[in-house]
Amino acid sequence: MALTNNDILKKLRVALQLRDDQIVDILKLVDFKISKSELGAFFRKEDHPKYMECQDQILRNFLNGLVIYKRGPREKK
Numbered sequence: 001m002a003l004t005n006n007d008i009l010k011k012l013r014v015a016l017q018l019r020d021d022q023i024v025d026i027l028k029l030v031d032f033k034i035s036k037s038e039l040g041a042f043f044r045k046e047d048h049p050k051y052m053e054c055q056d057q058i059l060r061n062f063l064n065g066l067v068i069y070k071r072g073p074r075e076k077k
Contacts, residue, residue: 005054006042009062026065
């Protein structure tokens with residue numbers, strides 16, 4: 001059984017103790033806008049009617065934003 005993007009996002013949220021509003025803010029750091037309700041759909045069970053699959057683009061932007069969130073913005077040369 002392979003991990004889905006939803007599983008990865010859930011595990012990162014728990015491991016880093018992030019709230020939904022913090023994840024929304026992290027995505028804003030890379031100019032990616034998402035609402036809390038859209039984000040909540042990723043954390044639902046697969047059989048829930050409002051479940052949404054987390055696309056690669058969303059996970060990629062979250063990971064890029066997480067780098068900025070944890071390390072700070074890249075310094076200009």
